[in-house]
Amino acid sequence: MVQTIPTIDETTATNLAALFKALADPTRVRLIACLLHGECCVHELAEIVGPSQSAVSHQLRLLRTMRLVNARREGRHVYYSLADDHVATLLQMGLEHVQEIHAEQGE
Amino acid sequence: MVQTIPTIDETTATNLAALFKALADPTRVRLIACLLHGECCVHELAEIVGPSQSAVSHQLRLLRTMRLVNARREGRHVYYSLADDHVATLLQMGLEHVQEIHAEQGE
DNA sequence: CAAACGCATGAATGATTGCTCATTTGTTCA
DNA sequence: TGAACAAATGAGCAATCATTCATGCGTTTG
Numbered sequence: 498m499v500q501t502i503p504t505i506d507e508t509t510a511t512n513l514a515a516l517f518k519a520l521a522d523p524t525r526v527r528l529i530a531c532l533l534h535g536e537c538c539v540h541e542l543a544e545i546v547g548p549s550q551s552a553v554s555h556q557l558r559l560l561r562t563m564r565l566v567n568a569r570r571e572g573r574h575v576y577y578s579l580a581d582d583h584v585a586t587l588l589q590m591g592l593e594h595v596q597e598i599h600a601e602q603g604e
Numbered sequence: 605m606v607q608t609i610p611t612i613d614e615t616t617a618t619n620l621a622a623l624f625k626a627l628a629d630p631t632r633v634r635l636i637a638c639l640l641h642g643e644c645c646v647h648e649l650a651e652i653v654g655p656s657q658s659a660v661s662h663q664l665r666l667l668r669t670m671r672l673v674n675a676r677r678e679g680r681h682v683y684y685s686l687a688d689d690h691v692a693t694l695l696q697m698g699l700e701h702v703q704e705i706h707a708e709q710g711e
Numbered sequence: 712c713a714a715a716c717g718c719a720t721g722a723a724t725g726a727t728t729g730c731t732c733a734t735t736t737g738t739t740c741a
Numbered sequence: 742t743g744a745a746c747a748a749a750t751g752a753g754c755a756a757t758c759a760t761t762c763a764t765g766c767g768t769t770t771g
Contacts, residue, residue: 505637505699510630512702513695518628522759523614523621530612539718552760554719564705573717573768583701588620590697592612594690595619598671629729646748659730661749680738680747 519563520587524548525556529579529588532566536578626670627694631655632663636686636695639673643685 505513520526527546531537537545543553557577560566565584569576579585612620627633634653638644644652650660664684667673672691676683686692 505634507630507634509699509702510633510637512706513698514628514630514633516698516702517624517633521621521625521628523617524759526617526621526624527612527614530617540716548759549761550718551720551762554717555759558719570718570767575718581701583697583704587694587697587701590690590694591620591623592616594688594694595616595623597690599619631729647746655729656731657748658732658750662729665749677737677748682748 516563519560519565520591522556524552525560526588528553528556528560528577529565529584532577532579533585533588536569536576538574538576542577623670626667626672627691627698629663631659632667633695635660635663635667635684636672636691639684639686640692640695643676643683645681645683649684 520529524546528542531542531545539553539557540550542557543550546553557566557568561568565580566577567580569578627636631653635649638649638652646660646664647657649664650657653660664673664675668675672687673684674687676685
């Protein structure tokens with residue numbers, strides 16, 4: 498049986514858009530991709546991902562606000578990790594889509 | 605066995621971000637949500653979703669460019685439909701996440 | 712305590728975005 | 742053919758965003 502498709506009200510649409518918006522930036526995508534491997538502290542993330550520590554920190558705050566990542570302090574370091582599996586799954590699915598699209602048009 | 609987690613290169617991150625960006629707007633989310641039910645022409649979409657025909661048309665163009673929807677002309681009408689299952693799946697997954705999040709904090 | 716380290720934050724700025732308005736293109740029908 | 746309808750498009754504008762720079766806060770260590 499085909500799943501029931503709910504009609505989405507305006508609030509839900511806004512929340513949903515906000516979720517996707519959190520994933521709608523290359524820097525944040527890369528941050529999350531790093532965190533797929535396990536928790537990581539800010540300056541490591543900055544090294545791997547590229548932009549300044551400040552930029553990374555700003556983006557992490559956004560992800561934190563959206564409850565997509567958790568922060569844990571240990572000494573002078575703050576370790577970030579993914580908040581739940583949904584994020585990883587969404588990223589994974591998006592990745593599959595992107596790879597298919599770009600494979601079939603040979604880009 | 606746990607899936608292998610690829611390290612994401614910069615281009616892939618950008619493509620992935622672009623995909624999520626296409627879903628990162630309430631209007632576009634609602635458009636896609638409408639199309640989950642089946643194909644639909646522009647002025648109907650405009651009626652259901654809210655903003656002007658022009659605004660809807662602009663957003664549909666974006667979705668078209670991203671190959672997330674297809675357009676089919678029939679007389680004066682242009683019928684839009686979802687390009688593939690990935691979109692529907694992504695939306696569905698996002699929806700589940702949003703509903704869980706907002707349920708557990710009682711919003 | 713003071714210096715150094717790790718991170719967060721506020722202000723400022725250039726870039727991007729989503730809308731409206733006006734116009735254009737494509738189609739049907741009187 | 743010309744009026745009316747459906748949709749697309751371009752210009753313009755206010756709002757949002759991602760970054761940098763400067764600085765502040767918390768922690769460790771000499």
